[in-house]
Amino acid sequence: MKKPGMHAKEIADKFLTYSILIIVSLIFVFPCFWLVISCFSKSGDMYSFNGFFPSEYSLDSFKLLFTDTVMYNYISWFTNTLFVAVVSSLLGTVLVILTAYTISTFEFRGRKALMKGALVLGMFPSFMGMTAVYLLMTQFGFINSHLGLALIYAGGAPMGYLVQKGFFDTIPKSIYEAASIDGASNFKIFRSITLPLSKPMLVYTLLTQFAWPWSDYILPKLLLKDKSLWTVAVGLMSLPETEFARFSAGSVFIAVPIVILYFCLSKYLVNGMSAGAVKQ
Amino acid sequence: MKNKIKKLATFFRESGKETYASMAFMGVGQILNGQFGKGMLYMLTEIAFMLYFGFTGITDIIGFFTLGTNKADAWAGIVGDNSVIMLLRGIFAWIALAGLIWMYISNIKDAHFYAEEKHNNKMLPSLKNDISSILDKNFYKAALFLPLLGVAVFNILPIIFMILIAFTNYGGKIVPPELVDWTFDSFKKLVVLGELSQSFVKILGWNLLWAFASTLFNYFAGLGLALLYNKKCVKGKAIWRAFPILAYAIPGFITLLAFKYMFSNGGPINNIIVDNGGQIIDFLGINSKWMARGIGFFINAWLSVPSIMLLATGVLSNINNDLYEAADIDGASSFLQFRKITLPFVIFSTTPVLISQFIGNFNNFGVFFFLRSDVLSDGYFLASDTDLLINWLYRMSIDNNYYAIGAAISLVIFAITSIVSLSVYVRSAAYKKEDTFR
């Protein structure tokens, strides 16, 4: 018994909803689309563009990216970035998971103090200590060292333990208690109960710990003085407007793997984020 | 306080020779208790500390106060003191001293405890027992050791260093080999009228406006987007959601640089304008204060709305559907349901996110660093009119070596973010209920 007026209202609502959806999608996709087509510009120079579109298309910029390495050695930038990101992702994940698990599971003296301390530390501007880190790194002999860079990323990672703690909080304590009555030591419980149960959280943590150094600019710029040691972010930033196609090709090349990763893992991502948000 | 003194007094009165032995030299009491391995470890620790303090530690602590007395002179061949390194080593020596005191007290407590245990005819754990306990009873200590070490070296130490730097005159012309001194000048310069304090006030005002405006805009835009994708009439939700996720997944510096190219003088937008007979618009140039700010605002929204959308989607899926069914039966309109069920629930669940978004936006370095790092505006001391405090901090301390001023700015940023967020956070329900969720 619907009135005809209701029907019209529903159609109008649908129309409005879909128009907004299309507009929003365009807003988000257009810059990406522009970046992708720019890779295929023949001249590579932004001034030769016809509005948003290249005047001539070719695959030259990709070829140049990997062959013309005298001025801009993309291949070594790429391998450098990969090394730093992988090492800091692995190390950082271990540290974050250990921190979050410990704080979530154990009642020990100073637990609350640690949590409050982390909260306060998080309020300091992220690169307030940059100068000091630089000085420290010179003292340790870690300037121009990818390992040193990865250590900085991993060392700071435990500060972001809250999302993981939120996840661990959802595992019922009685499971741990049952295991400890079964005869498992705390280490054994962590290894054969907690870790297998937290696979989604491990994936999420690995990904976020990977994505950060993968796209960071500041630290590598500060610590890597030698051009051949640069990461992709530093390298791409150094490109002039005349090398625009090379820039977009290089960007697309490092963006694609991480975009694919995000899409495959978007389920975990949503779970991880809301776990951290709801249960902080 | 009185109680504590009383406790301490009885502790001394009732202690046996083991406790006093450990007071005299770490580890002796443990050896008297029969815990030889642990005693040796304590003794070695004390010897190591002694050696450290003997060789450099004490000098380092003195250096912490003087920050160097010996100025380098290349002509006379004097190497001189490096004040900054001395400060760093001084901090390290203090930490070592704290560590030694902590070890010393724990050593006395340990000797006392096990002496009593022995007195009660109990078996004392061997070193092997102690070591295997770190996999079980003391697992948390082992698990936290590396993370704490990492945070201490790469977060806490640098922050302490910079806090101290804020009270020196380090930076500008005074960098090693010049000698650095303790002073309050940096804060004075920020507050007392002058070019520096004028810039500071202007940047702070814009920074606060930016943080509030973009936090609110992004939050509600993200929430709105999540609700839009959640509407019953929307088909193919996953596909629609893919577009913002795409924006979220691309590394931020790439999109920021792409936007910079897009709005640059030779970029596509100006290209189109010129082709249609218009004048080149200097979107991000030196004279386009508010235009550049607006562009930055929307680019920032482009970057951060997707993540809030994802988060709100997760939260929305946690709402119990019964609530809506009950509301339907009660005859509540869909707008009323949104206002009375959805909104309170989402806001309650995401208050911590709102805070972290505020801090993130207040310290949003990327946007204007990538868009306008080559611009320096008139009337600002080494800053552009779009710069946030954090950008200014970067320019001051990293680009131009005004370390002490940079550190002082950092402290101001810290004060603002911590006051705002702590006052919100402590009042938020999510914090008060931390334990009920556990």
Add this chain to the structure above:
Amino acid sequence: MSTVTLKNVYKIYENKEAKGDMKPAVSDFSMHIEDKEFIVFVGPSGCGKSTTLRMIAGLEKITKGQIYIDDTLVNDVAPKDRDIAMVFQNYALYPHMSVYENMAFGLRLRKIPDIKRDKKGNPVLDKEGKEIPVMRKLTEAEIKEKVMEAAKILAIEEYLQRKPKALSGGQRQRVALGRTIVRKPKVFLLDEPLSNLDAKLRATMRSEIIKLHEKLEATFIYVTHDQVEAMTMGTRIVVMKDGFVQQIGAPKELYSRPVNTFVAGFIGTPQINFFNGRLTPDGKLKFANDQEITLSKATMDKFDAEKIGSGIDVIMGIRPGDLKLVDNGDKATTVVAKVEVVEALGNETIVYSNLDLNGEQSLERTATSITLSAKLKSDPERHSKIFLDIDEDYIHLFDKETEVSIRK
């Protein structure tokens, strides 16, 4: 042989934020549990029963007092070294392991005493020709044997390869039980194991646990808030309230000789009737609404004359089953009541009535409500007047001030 002894055990939760609020969760708990007993801790939620169980398990620290298992002081012994097993309210199965692995997990971690053997399995002897004792892990075959044995007892052999997620509530409960019995521990601890099941399944599992107890011949300690479970399962019951033990005794004893009004009210359904009244040494018991009964000399002798003195305010308790519907008020122990609600359950009838003949009917129990449960040939009419005879032998009298029984 496995006994459990608690000596003056206290549990005080330290709460820095709520200073002064240091009410113990468990106060002065002492009891000795014999080998092969089935002990039930029962009480309303928050009475400290679970906390006590968890202290026996070693999951909570003991603030004060001692706990012994057999004759070993276990205050500082880790849960895994106490040789106990525990079933949790939410089962606490390992979600990522199959049923078989869930049951085998504890076995894989245990070591058993054996003697040193060579590769063929023959004992290796030391210089003096004696066997050398060693500790070794169980072999996979031994583990399998034990798991299968337990699975057979609980009839879960079919599900051994399934994950807990794919099991129903009752099946999960069996697996949780199976996980505890594979290890053959000294003491079984069960923390409200049936509260997540529906009523029918609960009844079946109840009798299964009783059978299991008989079969295993081990000591069981069982926590529940359900007095029916307590009465049907326990060899002895511990009734707790606000952290204090109220009474320890066999089910019959608790039912027939409750030490205070709390125990009397907690045990038995339908709930016991309580009335305020005044008792004088001549056996006259006058209720607040002026009805009066007279107790015989024999009955009065069961109570403490010293406490009664020249008269005492009492709470009288009489169970609904100890009332009899009679035709008239001739006997000295008969009261008159007005019927409010009649529930005919088939096998018996429960009559809710009120001693206050003129009062308005109220939805709740009042101080003058009186319930009868009996087999009746014909049910009384609503609002009719009935005569209820109180069986003197089963009357309970409590001091009104202390709520403690005045029985000798």
